[in-house]
Amino acid sequence: MIIKGTKVSNGYAIGKVKVIHNQEILVSHKKVDDVIVEFNRVKKAVENVVDKIKEEKILVENRLNYNELRIFDAHMTMAEDPEILSMIKLNIEKDHTSAEFAVKKVFDDVINTFKASDKEYFRQRATDVEDIKRKILCQLLKIEEINLDTITDKVIIASHDLTPSQTARLNQENTLGFITEAGGLTSHSAIMAKSLEIPAVLGLKDVLNYVNDGDEIIIDSEEGFIIVHPTEEEIKAYEKKIKLKKVYQEKLSLIKSLATTTLDDKSMTLASNIGNLFDFEKALEVNSDGIGLFRTEFIFMDRPELPTEDEQFEIYKKVLSKMKSKKVIIRTVDIGGDKSLDYMRLPKEMNPFLGLRGIRLCLKHPEIFKKQIRALLRASIYGKLCIMFPMISTVKEFLEAKKMVDETKKELKKEKIVVSKKIEIGMMVETPAAAILSDKFAKYVDFFSIGTNDLVQYTLAADRMNEHVSNLYQPLNPSILKLIKMTIDNAHQYKKWVGVCGEIASDKYAALLLIGLGVDELSMNVSNLLYIKDIILNTSYKDLKHIASRVLMLDTEKDVMEYLIDHCDI
Numbered sequence: 001m002i003i004k005g006t007k008v009s010n011g012y013a014i015g016k017v018k019v020i021h022n023q024e025i026l027v028s029h030k031k032v033d034d035v036i037v038e039f040n041r042v043k044k045a046v047e048n049v050v051d052k053i054k055e056e057k058i059l060v061e062n063r064l065n066y067n068e069l070r071i072f073d074a075h076m077t078m079a080e081d082p083e084i085l086s087m088i089k090l091n092i093e094k095d096h097t098s099a100e101f102a103v104k105k106v107f108d109d110v111i112n113t114f115k116a117s118d119k120e121y122f123r124q125r126a127t128d129v130e131d132i133k134r135k136i137l138c139q140l141l142k143i144e145e146i147n148l149d150t151i152t153d154k155v156i157i158a159s160h161d162l163t164p165s166q167t168a169r170l171n172q173e174n175t176l177g178f179i180t181e182a183g184g185l186t187s188h189s190a191i192m193a194k195s196l197e198i199p200a201v202l203g204l205k206d207v208l209n210y211v212n213d214g215d216e217i218i219i220d221s222e223e224g225f226i227i228v229h230p231t232e233e234e235i236k237a238y239e240k241k242i243k244l245k246k247v248y249q250e251k252l253s254l255i256k257s258l259a260t261t262t263l264d265d266k267s268m269t270l271a272s273n274i275g276n277l278f279d280f281e282k283a284l285e286v287n288s289d290g291i292g293l294f295r296t297e298f299i300f301m302d303r304p305e306l307p308t309e310d311e312q313f314e315i316y317k318k319v320l321s322k323m324k325s326k327k328v329i330i331r332t333v334d335i336g337g338d339k340s341l342d343y344m345r346l347p348k349e350m351n352p353f354l355g356l357r358g359i360r361l362c363l364k365h366p367e368i369f370k371k372q373i374r375a376l377l378r379a380s381i382y383g384k385l386c387i388m389f390p391m392i393s394t395v396k397e398f399l400e401a402k403k404m405v406d407e408t409k410k411e412l413k414k415e416k417i418v419v420s421k422k423i424e425i426g427m428m429v430e431t432p433a434a435a436i437l438s439d440k441f442a443k444y445v446d447f448f449s450i451g452t453n454d455l456v457q458y459t460l461a462a463d464r465m466n467e468h469v470s471n472l473y474q475p476l477n478p479s480i481l482k483l484i485k486m487t488i489d490n491a492h493q494y495k496k497w498v499g500v501c502g503e504i505a506s507d508k509y510a511a512l513l514l515i516g517l518g519v520d521e522l523s524m525n526v527s528n529l530l531y532i533k534d535i536i537l538n539t540s541y542k543d544l545k546h547i548a549s550r551v552l553m554l555d556t557e558k559d560v561m562e563y564l565i566d567h568c569d570i
């Protein structure tokens with residue numbers, strides 16, 4: 001039997017199920033005499049909970065990234081929230097209710113408010129509040145919390161929902177994977193599963209009606225489904241998949257330290273796209289030649305307010321210093337389009353992808369932009385910083401953004417803060433206007449990075465998120481190839497370098513074609529980097545140039561694909 005859900009991490013697992021029941025803790029309405037003693041019990045329980053959360057944070061410190069670790073801080077703040085505590089106190093004083101009853105009542109009100117929100121982010125936070133409530137109640141009632149790190153058999157955990165702290169406590173050695181009925185992509189359990197690299201499928205409706213303790217299942221978190229009571233053939237097929245994945249990964253790990261050069265010694269920069277410090281650690285693990293795109297908007301997302309200058313500075317400093325002499329392209333925040341910030345309360349737009357996004361939003365909100373530029377410039381002395389602006393469509397925009405950098409440099413100088421003299425300033429080429437006028441832009445920029453994800457949607461007028469026009473979303477359409485070629489030639493004429501950081505850089509055929517067209521850098525999701533490196537190491541640049549010149553003569557994407565498949569046989 002196959003049950004479909006939401007895939008939140010990669011990998012496969014085969015194993016026996018261990019069902020975890022997070023039953024509601026029952027609390028009866030009991031009257032108390034001494035309200036002071038009763039409230040002191042709450043304060044003590046909260047103190048113990050905070051200590052417990054601190055312990056949990058230490059447990060996973062090395063496995064989670066900066067933003068994920070902040071979840072624990074948020075939980076501690078929530079447990080100690082003075083407003084919640086004063087409401088609990090009020091409840092105890094007013095009705096002489098027990099500490100347990102007051103805690104349950106007040107937290108349930110908060111949970112229901114979160115659940116009723118029309119914003120997914122806040123709805124998902126209800127589980128976090130539930131987590132705190134349960135912890136405080138367990139302390140008050142002296143109930144042992146379900147501790148997943150004590151599970152000693154290798155099992156697949158099945159539950160209605162896992163709280164973030166339970167997910168963090170999953171013992172990686174013994175947890176083959178986990179499945180839940182609730183939970184979506186943005187739940188904290190999902191985010192943690194991904195970072196902890198535990199195969200997981202969430203949102204499996206009513207799955208606990210179909211699986212019991214000891215049942216055998218397969219998790220396919222590459223596709224987002226589970227197989228209950230798999231047949232022998234299915235088990236064999238998945239054992240093979242697991243084995244093949246392992247063998248291939250071992251082979252790839254052998255090429256990490258090699259320089260990225262083709263068979264005929266053309267060297268390439270193979271960089272990583274990152275969105276947070278966790279991705280960054282992975283980029284370091286695969287020894288990537290640089291960071292080709294740091295999507296800083298992810299530092300701004302999944303949190304209740306804007307990050308401060310110092311918070312940003314620490315992150316940029318860490319990345320720059322660890323990359324040493326390798327280039328780090330940090331893109332200024334690209335909010336708008338599909339990436340919104342609930343706390344900014346931006347007006348709804350009819351066409352968000354054509355609206356206030358990327359550099360447009362930054363120029364309109366200089367207070368946000370300035371803070372980021374200050375953080376970047378302060379961090380610049382720790383490595384080789386390249387600042388990149390997103391969504392540029394006119395030369396004026398680029399110059400305005402650059403002016404902000406120059407002015408901020410002067411400001412910092414006055415404050416006696418040292419800034420590197422070698423910062424490169426470049427831009428994304430992701431609008432047709434930028435590609436068509438790349439000869440003009442090339443005079444002012446230090447580099448271009450072609451963002452094909454957007455360039456394709458704007459050129460073919462096909463929304464990158466709309467499945468109804470996905471047939472028109474053609475990354476290898478000759479129109480795109482022409483814009484890419486034009487950008488590369490114009491950049492090289494002005495001795496500027498060009499990278500590609502859109503998704504196509506990690507596609508085997510597209511990557512080879514881009515190299516043949518003359519790009520200097522390919523930047524991609526870390527998980528594909530060694531795969532592409534392996535291919536580059538086994539290819540001749542001379543051949544690729546020839547292939548690219550032929551491909552440029554073709555009329556349709558289909559022709560391009562067929563030609564590449566026939567001629568890039570690696």
Ligand code: PEP
Pocket residue numbers: 293295334430450451452453454455501502503
């Ligand atoms: C792009 O548009 O190709 C790109 C890399 O930017 P993003 O996917 O973040 O819009």
Ligand code: MG
Pocket residue numbers: 390430451453454
């Ligand atoms: Mg883009």
